[in-house]
Amino acid sequence: MQDAGHIAFDGVSVVREGRTVLRDITLSLTARSIAVVGANGSGKSSFARTLNGLVPISSGILSVHGLDPSRDGKAVRQRVGMVFSNPAAQVIMPTVREDLAFTLRGRKLSRDEISARVDAALEKVGMAGLADSSVYSLSGGQQQLVALAAVLIGEPSLIVADEPTALLDLGNAKAISRILLDEFDAQVVLVTHDLDLAKRCEYALCFADGRLADAGEPAAVVERYRRTYA
Numbered sequence: 001m002q003d004a005g006h007i008a009f010d011g012v013s014v015v016r017e018g019r020t021v022l023r024d025i026t027l028s029l030t031a032r033s034i035a036v037v038g039a040n041g042s043g044k045s046s047f048a049r050t051l052n053g054l055v056p057i058s059s060g061i062l063s064v065h066g067l068d069p070s071r072d073g074k075a076v077r078q079r080v081g082m083v084f085s086n087p088a089a090q091v092i093m094p095t096v097r098e099d100l101a102f103t104l105r106g107r108k109l110s111r112d113e114i115s116a117r118v119d120a121a122l123e124k125v126g127m128a129g130l131a132d133s134s135v136y137s138l139s140g141g142q143q144q145l146v147a148l149a150a151v152l153i154g155e156p157s158l159i160v161a162d163e164p165t166a167l168l169d170l171g172n173a174k175a176i177s178r179i180l181l182d183e184f185d186a187q188v189v190l191v192t193h194d195l196d197l198a199k200r201c202e203y204a205l206c207f208a209d210g211r212l213a214d215a216g217e218p219a220a221v222v223e224r225y226r227r228t229y230a
């Protein structure tokens with residue numbers, strides 16, 4: 001597709017419950033990995049959620065890989081995978097295998113194809129041995145790996161991860177960030193308060209009070225963000 005890997009905001013604002021939470025955002029993103037940093041309440045999650053239409057924009061024009069999230073909802077949801085901090089809220093079906101297979105509903109795949117894709121996705125996140133386990137018997141970190149596998153299995157062209165490592169121990173946090181930043185070969189938008197993680201992305205955005213306060217090379221953006229609190 002012509003616009004693969006291209007996210008464009010043109011004068012986008014978002015009003016939630018009468019309050020402007022994103023103001024006049026204009027940017028063009030083609031980097032493979034994009035960190036989103038900023039203070040609590042600065043608009044990072046609202047920004048992330050516009051990308052798959054979870055939060056509708058109120059004005060301006062938004063194009064995500066050539067799609068308009070407010071109009072092409074179904075296509076956008078197939079193409080844009082979301083990962084949040086709370087894994088328990090993301091797993092839907094009782095067993096790991098069922099949960100991953102659920103993502104593929106409506107894709108007209110045979111049972112064998114579904115099974116092969118489930119196994120491959122679990123292999124990618126290092127959970128191959130737990131396919132038939134109950135999701136509820138897993139640790140939070142393992143559940144987050146399942147949630148990520150459930151996104152990967154849909155072969156999205158963009159993953160939007162909102163604080164995906166916030167509740168995880170160091171080992172699981174490293175596993176999630178390695179998969180997202182080193183192994184996944186499409187685009188990633190990563191909202192994070194972990195500034196070292198942000199620096200590992202190719203590009204960074206910093207929000208302040210609903211405005212795009214800074215954008216550019218991650219180490220420089222992080223350093224300027226740190227200085228605002230010095």
Ligand SMILES: Nc1ncnc2c1ncn2[C@@H]1O[C@H](COP(=O)(O)OP(=O)(O)OP(=O)(O)O)[C@@H](O)[C@H]1O
Nearest residue numbers: 016017019021038039040041042043044045046047
């Ligand atoms: N569902 C909602 N309805 C109305 N306003 C909301 C809603 N969710 C968030 N907001 C408001 O939007 C503003 C931006 O919130 P958002 O969650 O986007 O910020 P954030 O930068 O992700 O914050 P944090 O780092 O705390 O997660 C805040 O003022 C918040 O109160």
